[in-house]
Amino acid sequence: MDSYDVLILGAGIVGAACACECAAAGLRVGIIEPGVTGGAASAAGMGHLVVMDDSPAQLALSRFSRELWRDLQNQLPPQVEFEQRGTLWVAADAEEMDEVLAKHRTYGSMAAASEVLDEAALHEAEPNLRSGLAGALLVPHDAVIYPPAATAYFLASALRQNANRPAKLLRGVRPVKAADGVVTLQDGTRIAAGNIVIATGVDTTLVPWLNLQKRKGHLVITDRYPRFVHHQLVELGYLKSAHKLTEDSVAFNVQPRQNGQLLIGSSRQYGDLSSEIDPGILGKMMERAVGYLPSLQSVSVLRVWTGFRAATPDKLPVIGPTLDPSILVAMGFEGLGITNAPGAARLILSHILQQEFPIDPAPYLPSLAPVLHA
Amino acid sequence: MHDSDPLNHGHLLVVVNGRSIPMPEGSTVAAALLTANAPCRTSVAGEPRTALCGMGICFECRAVIDGVPHQRSCQIPCRDGMEVETQP
Numbered sequence: 001m002d003s004y005d006v007l008i009l010g011a012g013i014v015g016a017a018c019a020c021e022c023a024a025a026g027l028r029v030g031i032i033e034p035g036v037t038g039g040a041a042s043a044a045g046m047g048h049l050v051v052m053d054d055s056p057a058q059l060a061l062s063r064f065s066r067e068l069w070r071d072l073q074n075q076l077p078p079q080v081e082f083e084q085r086g087t088l089w090v091a092a093d094a095e096e097m098d099e100v101l102a103k104h105r106t107y108g109s110m111a112a113a114s115e116v117l118d119e120a121a122l123h124e125a126e127p128n129l130r131s132g133l134a135g136a137l138l139v140p141h142d143a144v145i146y147p148p149a150a151t152a153y154f155l156a157s158a159l160r161q162n163a164n165r166p167a168k169l170l171r172g173v174r175p176v177k178a179a180d181g182v183v184t185l186q187d188g189t190r191i192a193a194g195n196i197v198i199a200t201g202v203d204t205t206l207v208p209w210l211n212l213q214k215r216k217g218h219l220v221i222t223d224r225y226p227r228f229v230h231h232q233l234v235e236l237g238y239l240k241s242a243h244k245l246t247e248d249s250v251a252f253n254v255q256p257r258q259n260g261q262l263l264i265g266s267s268r269q270y271g272d273l274s275s276e277i278d279p280g281i282l283g284k285m286m287e288r289a290v291g292y293l294p295s296l297q298s299v300s301v302l303r304v305w306t307g308f309r310a311a312t313p314d315k316l317p318v319i320g321p322t323l324d325p326s327i328l329v330a331m332g333f334e335g336l337g338i339t340n341a342p343g344a345a346r347l348i349l350s351h352i353l354q355q356e357f358p359i360d361p362a363p364y365l366p367s368l369a370p371v372l373h374a
Numbered sequence: 375m376h377d378s379d380p381l382n383h384g385h386l387l388v389v390v391n392g393r394s395i396p397m398p399e400g401s402t403v404a405a406a407l408l409t410a411n412a413p414c415r416t417s418v419a420g421e422p423r424t425a426l427c428g429m430g431i432c433f434e435c436r437a438v439i440d441g442v443p444h445q446r447s448c449q450i451p452c453r454d455g456m457e458v459e460t461q462p
Contacts, residue, residue, distance in 0.1 A: 223436075223443075223444045224418075224444075225443065226462065259418045298442070299444075300443075300444045
């Protein structure tokens, strides 16, 4: 039986980051991916590296992770398209402007830079936004990347570490069981590992006890319109709509890509498990975007696609060891898997090596994850 | 009666990247760009691109026409005084 120090199931951006981290620490790493590496949620999302303050634990992990990305930026190959665009949280009215001020204080308490823009400063920063908006909070260190290329970079880094104990990527094989330090593949092959990290995104086949829901999203990409917007633009109401656990919702969220294309989001739907485009919610999403950026109306759209986020009931990812001490999970990142991948990888490595944790790991422990309702 | 020489049709003046180009009536903007020896657009890698399929399918001929970006120049007839620019 082949054996590894760490066997990672799933080569999306989270699994790939875990592989990279573990290999760099000198561990012998195996990675199993039945499909396309970085081909599911990692390929469907926007690639917005963003500090989110919807809960203290989310803030701690996303801030830690975004700083890891910034530390990494000079090592990333050009195709990752890392750009420190900054996020503009756009406030539509006075009430939302109060939230801007509250958010500014929250970021300040975590030593995360942010700057309040009034109406005039916002207009100067983003002339294509409609007039009459109240202002915005600029989070200048947030960034954007192209996630599939980042996933490929993490995998390549993992594979070239440790010349004498090289990592191995097993593609096109499907694990059907993981327990007691052994992973069993569909063809009956068994592989031993001291630690098994399950990072299979929305697929809970190997961890049926984990309470994840698929939350569908739509994204639109346009032709190239360089300098149409300069920052990642998100409506401040985003948290309100992103937080709703049951209702379908849309929010204004536009990202400039390096080549001038625009990514337009976002939608959130529960219960729709088909990957088909839903014209109704897509229409609402585009209306929402045009409401903020009127001249979007005349841009040329190239493509629309859908993807699924893995949502947990408390909106926090599940990272750490399980009742079976050989099994760790790194799942349930919802819309923050790209941002939080490097931080999650650090936490997983700290659990494996029983080293000091860079941030408090407690909020993400599987033992605290709300159990599946019977 | 059909005119055997299209250049005998009435002429229009189309401004391509700042240069006035006389074009026969009924010509497409893609033809004006070709006549001006100007690329329709520039690829992501900065390479020149021009009309390929000529029937609005391939989108290679996109250009800025009267200030509107990403217009398929092979599908749009020239108008007198039209301003055409290579799509950056």
